[in-house]
Every structure is written in C-alpha cells, then in structure tokens.
Amino acid sequence: MRATAVRRTALAAAVASLTLLATACGGSDSDAKGDGGTSGAKDDASAKPAAVKALSSAELEKASLEQGDVAGHKISKTGPEDIAQPGDVTVDKKECEPIGFAFYGVKRGTPVGNAGRKVVEEPKKDESADPEDLLAGMLDMTSSLVTLASYDGDGAVKNMAELRESAAKCATGGFTLSMKGSKQKVTKLTEEKVTGGEEALAWRVQMGEGDEVAPFKLVSVRQGGTVATFFSFNLAKTGADADFERPTSVIDAQVAKLG
Known part of the structure; x- marks a missing residue:
C-alpha cells in the first residue's frame, strides 16, 4: 500500500468518521429511526399490515444487541450525547428527507x-512489519449504527414505504445533507x-465528491411493528x-x- 493510497485512505477515514459522529446522533432511547435501503422481503409484506402493539423503549433495550452477541465485534449502547434533534438536520430536497434522515437517526x-x-468490527490481525500494511489493517473494519424504533398499528409499514419512495425519487441527481452546518x-x-x-x-450510499468519495451501507428491516436500521461504513474503502x-x-x- 503506497503512501498516496494511505493518504487517500486517511482522508476517507476522516470523512467517514465525521459522518459516523453525525449518524450516531440518533440511536438512543430518546430518538428513533426508521429507515433502511433496498427491497428484498416478502412481496406482500406492506400490502397486509398487521395490527400490532408497539414495544416500549425498555422492551426494545432487551431486544437490542449486547456484547458477545456477534463474534468479532464490539457492541455498546448509544447515549444521550448521540441524540440528534430534527432541527439539527436539513435536506435540500423535501422528497429526500426520509432517506436523508435515516443516515442521521x-x-x-x-x-x-x-x-x-454502536457496533464496531474488531481489527484484523496482521503480523506484517510494514507500518503502512498495519495501518491499512486497522482501518479495514466495518462500523455500524444500529437503531430500533417501534410503532403502533401500521406505523412501521408506513415508515418502510416512505423510505422506499424517498430512495426511488433520490437515487440519481444527488442531494445535500446538513448536520449542524456540516454538509x-x-x-x-x-x-x-x-x-x-x-x-x-x-442501499449502497455514495457520499462525497472528487477525491473524497466513500461508500456507505444503509439497511432497514421490519419485524412486526419494529423497524431496525443499520448505517455502516468501512474506513479503508474510498473512491467511486x-x-x-x-x-x-x-x-x-x-x-x-x-x-
């Protein structure tokens, strides 16, 4: 891995880290998410919404991931410092708000x-003596913000439908997000x-322009009245x-x- 590649990787890492800090602003007991990415579920899942009773925050905590649930990953709770208020995030296109809000919780x-x-993959072990290879190995791990939000009635189904529609309208052409002034x-x-x-x-989400482009992954899964959202990035990945x-x-x- 050449020095130029390392610099590019570091740049991508900086961009991704800033985005993670922003996305971490939404997954705690005070705020909710209900967003995701592509479709690949039961064909009639949204056509026949079941009448469901939402789980409380306490019940969702019990159903959330804990350390040891996923091998090779460190898992921790989001805290009050991770909570974003709706007014903190703006999207330049109204139709892109649902998918844009999903990134920030x-x-x-x-x-x-x-x-x-917050779920972070543990670094891969590398016995190489090359400092650049060691750095690359330390960066090559996927981090995810996982949030759960529960809804009464057909709220979760509507949440997914709104997200799907927003993504379809905003798949091309791009849009700009602003988190407390950071675009x-x-x-x-x-x-x-x-x-x-x-x-x-x-979805695969491409953020940034020019030499600062980096990929992200957004997944949303509905189970009953609960929507689980996963927003992930890998610091070692950069470029279109x-x-x-x-x-x-x-x-x-x-x-x-x-x-």
Missing part, C-alpha cells in the same frame, strides 16, 4: 419506543438485494468504485433477537 413518524447500539453530499443511491424479517430494504460487504452477521443477530 432523525425521528420519523411517531415511534413509541427506541433503542440504539455531506449524497451523489448516488444504489439499491441492493437483502432479506430479513417481514420486510427488508438496503469502492465497496464493502454489509455487516450480515450484525443484521442477522439483531433481527433474530426481535423474533
């Missing part, structure tokens, strides 16, 4: 309960196939053609705990 609809976790440009949304729960959506695997083990473990 901004509450949508009227969730009854909320819970959040992020979303240049492309690419739908990806995903399965899980009663309904699932997923860069990509990384979704944290499938994290998603599967969380959906399993939701029953």
Whole structure:
C-alpha cells in the first residue's frame, strides 16, 4: 500500500468518521429511526399490515444487541450525547428527507419506543512489519449504527414505504445533507438485494465528491411493528468504485433477537 493510497485512505477515514459522529446522533432511547435501503422481503409484506402493539423503549433495550452477541465485534449502547434533534438536520430536497434522515437517526413518524447500539468490527490481525500494511489493517473494519424504533398499528409499514419512495425519487441527481452546518453530499443511491424479517430494504450510499468519495451501507428491516436500521461504513474503502460487504452477521443477530 503506497503512501498516496494511505493518504487517500486517511482522508476517507476522516470523512467517514465525521459522518459516523453525525449518524450516531440518533440511536438512543430518546430518538428513533426508521429507515433502511433496498427491497428484498416478502412481496406482500406492506400490502397486509398487521395490527400490532408497539414495544416500549425498555422492551426494545432487551431486544437490542449486547456484547458477545456477534463474534468479532464490539457492541455498546448509544447515549444521550448521540441524540440528534430534527432541527439539527436539513435536506435540500423535501422528497429526500426520509432517506436523508435515516443516515442521521432523525425521528420519523411517531415511534413509541427506541433503542440504539454502536457496533464496531474488531481489527484484523496482521503480523506484517510494514507500518503502512498495519495501518491499512486497522482501518479495514466495518462500523455500524444500529437503531430500533417501534410503532403502533401500521406505523412501521408506513415508515418502510416512505423510505422506499424517498430512495426511488433520490437515487440519481444527488442531494445535500446538513448536520449542524456540516454538509455531506449524497451523489448516488444504489439499491441492493437483502432479506430479513417481514420486510427488508438496503442501499449502497455514495457520499462525497472528487477525491473524497466513500461508500456507505444503509439497511432497514421490519419485524412486526419494529423497524431496525443499520448505517455502516468501512474506513479503508474510498473512491467511486469502492465497496464493502454489509455487516450480515450484525443484521442477522439483531433481527433474530426481535423474533
């Protein structure tokens, strides 16, 4: 890994880190998320919403991931410092607000309960004596913000439908997010196939422009009246053609705990 590549990686890491700090602003007991990415669930999942009673924040906490639930990952709770208020985030296109708010954990609809976790993949071990290779290995790990939001009635189904519609309208052309004055440009949304729960959506999200482009992953899964949202990035990935695997083990473990 050459010095130029290391500098580019470090730049991407800085951009991604700033975005994670912003996205971390939404996954605690005080705020909710209900967003995701591509469709790959049951075809009629949204056509026949079941009458459900929302889980409380306390119940969602019990259903949230804990340390030890996912091998090779460190899991911690989101705290009050991670909470974003709706007024903190603006999107330059109204139709892109649902998908844009998903990145930052901004509450949508009227969730009854909320819970959040930060999940970070442990660095891969590398016995190489090359400092640049060691740095690359330390950066090559996926971090995710996981949030749960529960809704009464068909609230969760509507949440997913709103997200799907927003992403379809904003897949091309781009839009700009502003988190407390810090702007992020979303240049492309690419739908990806995903399965899980009663309904699932997923996208590859391209943020940044020029040499500061980096990919992110957004996944939303509905299980009953609860929507689980996963927003992930990998610090080692940069460039328009860069990509990384979704944290499938994290998603599967969380959906399993939701029953």
